[in-house]
Amino acid sequence: MRSASTVDELRKTRLSFDGTVGFVPTMGYLHEGHLALIRRARDECDHVVVSIFVNPTQFGPKEDLSKYPRDLERDFRLIEPFTDMVWTPTPEIMYPTGYQTWVEVEAMTKPLEGAMRPGHFRGVTTVVAKLFNAVQPHKAYFGQKDAQQVAVIRQMVRDLNFPIEIVVCPTTREPDGLAMSSRNVYLDAEQRKAATVLFRSLSAAKELVEQGERNAEALREKMKEVLAGEPLAEMQYVSCADYDTLEELTEINRKALLSMAVFIGKTRLIDNIVIG
Secondary structure, three states: OEEEOOHHHHHHHHOOOOOOEEEEEEOOOOOHHHHHHHHHHHHHOOEEEEEEOOOHHHOOOOOOOOOOOOOHHHHHHHHOOOOOEEEOOOHHHHOOOOOOOOOOOOHHHOOOHHHHOOOHHHHHHHHHHHHHHHHOOOEEEEEOOOHHHHHHHHHHHHHOOOOOEEEEEOOOEOOOOOEOOHHHHHOOHHHHHHOOHHHHHHHHHHHHHHOOOOEHHHHHHHHHHHHHOOOOEEEEEEEEEEOOOOOEOOEOOOOEEEEEEEEEOOEEEEEEEEEO
């Protein structure tokens, strides 16, 4: 596995690759969910590039940039069996002095995470566009757990004519259903047990759909009801939205996304499932 930090180093190695290139962008502190994406890229592509970059522009002023977990040595060990190159740019490389160009997807970034985290998606789309431009992959791999991010990136790729296939992989979960996340490390034992309420509430709403319920508000109420039963959970939002546009639904008559953001203690967790 080769490593690069500068754009010139990256491009020099990238030009040596023949065949298809799969790309997995990450912010590091990798877990099995990331490794599932990397293994999928390994199975489907001739070469695999992984980036590790904690992107400062997608963090709000009150968010946990300085506390975001980092362990680059461990990350390298985990990905080495599956990766041809790892790129670890610095903020100074990605956003040099005088930087002033941003990529924004408009309507799709306003609800859900966008409403709770103003400016977040401008940082996401800008950094992903820069990563795509530098790596020039044929396929890029993202996890379904970050469902709105996936939808926004798909829209950006269509709008800007990136010649890249976006591959969405299923959410990787712990045995008790908790979606794997780098932020899970912040949970103590009691909070970790309480955090399973996210998947339990999503599953309860999905069960209603399987029983014939088609009223979207009934599904939202079911999710809220389950969340309210966990004293350590503080709901930020629940949603039942169109899978592609993220517009809230009144009736389940097409592919839909059930999603939520919940605080467990001071740790903010998100999760979702697809129905229909």
